[in-house]
Amino acid sequence: MTESTASRAAPARARPRRADKAGPYHHGSLPKALLQAAETVLKRGGLRGLTLRAIAREAGVSHTAPQHHFGDTAGVLSELAAAGHRRLANEMEEQARSAAPGKPRRKATAHGYIDFAIGHPDLFRLMSRNELLDSERPSLVEARQISARALAGVFDAATKPQQEAGPFAGIGTAQAIAITAAWAYVHGLATVLVDHRLDSVARAAPDFGDARALVEAAIDSMKMVPDA
Amino acid sequence: MTESTASRAAPARARPRRADKAGPYHHGSLPKALLQAAETVLKRGGLRGLTLRAIAREAGVSHTAPQHHFGDTAGVLSELAAAGHRRLANEMEEQARSAAPGKPRRKATAHGYIDFAIGHPDLFRLMSRNELLDSERPSLVEARQISARALAGVFDAATKPQQEAGPFAGIGTAQAIAITAAWAYVHGLATVLVDHRLDSVARAAPDFGDARALVEAAIDSMKMVPDA
DNA sequence: TGTACATCAGTGAACGCGCGTTCACTGATGTAC
DNA sequence: TGTACATCAGTGAACGCGCGTTCACTGATGTAC
Numbered sequence: 001m002t003e004s005t006a007s008r009a010a011p012a013r014a015r016p017r018r019a020d021k022a023g024p025y026h027h028g029s030l031p032k033a034l035l036q037a038a039e040t041v042l043k044r045g046g047l048r049g050l051t052l053r054a055i056a057r058e059a060g061v062s063h064t065a066p067q068h069h070f071g072d073t074a075g076v077l078s079e080l081a082a083a084g085h086r087r088l089a090n091e092m093e094e095q096a097r098s099a100a101p102g103k104p105r106r107k108a109t110a111h112g113y114i115d116f117a118i119g120h121p122d123l124f125r126l127m128s129r130n131e132l133l134d135s136e137r138p139s140l141v142e143a144r145q146i147s148a149r150a151l152a153g154v155f156d157a158a159t160k161p162q163q164e165a166g167p168f169a170g171i172g173t174a175q176a177i178a179i180t181a182a183w184a185y186v187h188g189l190a191t192v193l194v195d196h197r198l199d200s201v202a203r204a205a206p207d208f209g210d211a212r213a214l215v216e217a218a219i220d221s222m223k224m225v226p227d228a
Numbered sequence: 229m230t231e232s233t234a235s236r237a238a239p240a241r242a243r244p245r246r247a248d249k250a251g252p253y254h255h256g257s258l259p260k261a262l263l264q265a266a267e268t269v270l271k272r273g274g275l276r277g278l279t280l281r282a283i284a285r286e287a288g289v290s291h292t293a294p295q296h297h298f299g300d301t302a303g304v305l306s307e308l309a310a311a312g313h314r315r316l317a318n319e320m321e322e323q324a325r326s327a328a329p330g331k332p333r334r335k336a337t338a339h340g341y342i343d344f345a346i347g348h349p350d351l352f353r354l355m356s357r358n359e360l361l362d363s364e365r366p367s368l369v370e371a372r373q374i375s376a377r378a379l380a381g382v383f384d385a386a387t388k389p390q391q392e393a394g395p396f397a398g399i400g401t402a403q404a405i406a407i408t409a410a411w412a413y414v415h416g417l418a419t420v421l422v423d424h425r426l427d428s429v430a431r432a433a434p435d436f437g438d439a440r441a442l443v444e445a446a447i448d449s450m451k452m453v454p455d456a
Numbered sequence: 457t458g459t460a461c462a463t464c465a466g467t468g469a470a471c472g473c474g475c476g477t478t479c480a481c482t483g484a485t486g487t488a489c
Numbered sequence: 490t491g492t493a494c495a496t497c498a499g500t501g502a503a504c505g506c507g508c509g510t511t512c513a514c515t516g517a518t519g520t521a522c
Contacts, residue, residue: 030498048359052476062500063476069498073476128423131276148428168432173445176433180417180426180446187425188416189408195356197415198408200376204396205404217401218408223451258465279508290467291509297465301509 031069031079034059038080042122047129052076074134077126081133084123085143089150091116096154109154110186110219117190118212124194148183155182185222189215259297259307262287266308270350275357278305302362305354309361312351313371317378319344324382337382338414338447345418346440352422376411383410413450417443 037058042050052073056063070076092112099108117124126132133140145167152168153159156175159168171179192198198211208214265286270278280301284291298304320340327336345352354360361368373395380396381387384403387396399407420426426439436442 046359051474053474064478064501065499067477128419128425130423131274145428148425152429166428166432168429171429171432173433173435176429176436176442177445177449179429180420180442181413181449183425183429184416184420184443184446185409185413186416187420188412188414191356191419192408192412192415195358197356197376197411200373200394201380201396201399201404201407201411204394204399205401207401208404214404214408215412217405218412221405221409281508292468292511293466295510 030059030061030065034061034066034069034076035080035083038076039123042080042126043120046122047126047132050077050126074132075137077132078134078137078140080123081127082137082140082143084120084127085140085147087120088113088116088124088127089143089147091119092147092150092154106154106182107219107222109151110189110222111216113151113186114190114193114212114215114219117194121194124190128191151183151186152179155179186219189218258287258289258293262289262294262297262304263308263311266304267351270308270354271348274350275354275360278354280304302360303365305360306362306365306368308351309355310365310368310371312348312355313368313375315348316341316344316352316355317371317375319347320375320378320382334382334410335447335450337379338417338450339444341379341414342418342421342440342443342447345422349422352418356419379411379414380407383407414447417446 034055038050038055041054041058045054052066053063055076056066059065066073066076070079092109095108095112095115096105099105135141149159149167156171156179158171158175159179168176168179193211193215196211198214202208202211202214205214208217262283266278266283269282269286273282280294281291283304284294287293294301294304298307320337323336323340323343324333327333363369377387377395384399384407386399386403387407396404396407421439421443424439426442430436430439430442433442436445
């Protein structure tokens with residue numbers, strides 16, 4: 001019943017506000033840290049556990065801190081999704097750039113898309129969950145254009161990486177169909193793979209160890225006009 | 229402070245338990261009614277609002293009633309998803325059957341898939357949300373096989389509608405790739421369409437009113453070997 | 457035809473939980489003079 | 490170089506909400522005799 005309990009110990013510490021985290025009051029780069037924390041939470045527990053409070057907890061910060069920087073939950077998730085799109089674009093461009101000579105850039109790009117989805121399945125899913133995102137948020141709009149261009153650009157020369165008036169301004173009918181087909185095909189492969197819808201096919205087919213091998217074979221067997 | 233308040237009125241009613249619903253105590257076909265209610269809730273509020281309590285509320289029943297029949301939330305949603313798969317299969321087969329003579333059955337089947345997704349976008353999404361479903365539930369396993377066969381069967385003759393030892397037993401390498409490609413393509417088209425990822429392409433292309441027209445053109449321009 | 461009893465179907469009150477939001481606050485930083 | 494003050498960054502208590510689960514219950518139905 002006395003007041004001098006153990007919880008009052010260690011009085012000489014400089015900033016005893018957070019017992020375990022001796023960080024400064026002003027974090028300095030909390031937004032970045034929060035996005036990292038969000039991704040950690042996402043990887044650990046999937047989309048179900050990705051809440052404002054869980055993110056703040058992971059970052060070691062009060063759960064109102066994220067609001068300060070991102071407005072609301074959709075704000076945090078939208079920034080995370082935007083980062084995902086930028087990384088997806090990087091992955092595609094990286095693989096296209098470093099592909100073995102003679103390998104079509106289009107197939108390398110498709111492999112980049114698949115590899116991203118496999119490497120970050122829940123982030124990949126988040127990027128499609130419109131009801132969790134603020135689709136108007138400028139950074140997300142922009143990041144989506146970046147990944148769309150990275151994919152479509154390699155399938156259609158008219159889609160320039162640095163196009164000004166929207167990502168697809170001025171395309172023709174045949175180009176629109178080609179982009180649609182390529183986008184749907186690659187995104188569809190990634191989606192059915194990540195969602196385990198191909199497992200039964202892979203199990204039944206003799207020459208494929210897993211669904212990923214099946215998807216990669218499907219990409220490599222794509223019939224397409226040569227790269228521009 | 230007296231006991232004879234207004235809440236004690238209407239004493240002569242036969243079954244005054246539920247004031248507004250004069251249904252019998254034993255519903256008779258509550259499971260079916262609950263699935264209908266679930267779909268109504270899904271259509272009205274999307275996946276976010278699809279909870280046990282909301283479903284029971286819609287059915288005019290206490291929120292423990294669904295548990296009695298389905299075990300838990302995942303049980304209800306899994307049955308709903310299973311019904312979705314059966315209806316998807318029906319839609320594909322119906323369109324393939326009633327297609328104009330000369331129209332490839334494969335394209336008609338693909339159109340059926342797309343039409344289902346457009347007609348029931350949230351149900352279509354639910355069917356892919358593994359974290360909400362009990363993927364072991366026999367009725368869901370079976371319904372998924374039915375829709376998989378309806379799609380794959382038309383793209384590969386080796387996948388028989390009534391195959392016994394699993395939906396894809398005995399297929400070869402080329403067949404596995406063909407099924408994977410077809411599945412990913414059709415599912416990808418439906419997904420990017422329903423998720424509004426094609427809107428910017430459709431807007432930029434001169435000859436397409438909306439993304440749906442773009443998707444249909446992408447199906448009709450599929451290059452494929454003739455139907456078996 | 458009637459009665460007793462077991463089983464099935466659904467109720468409703470209570471619970472604890474984690475969530476996002478609000479709000480008054482305090483500590484840290486930067487700038488004006 | 491020092492002081493005052495505004496602004497920015499983060500805290501933590503409190504709130505109400507809807508959720509799924511549990512549990513003892515009651516009404517309806519079916520079956521045995």
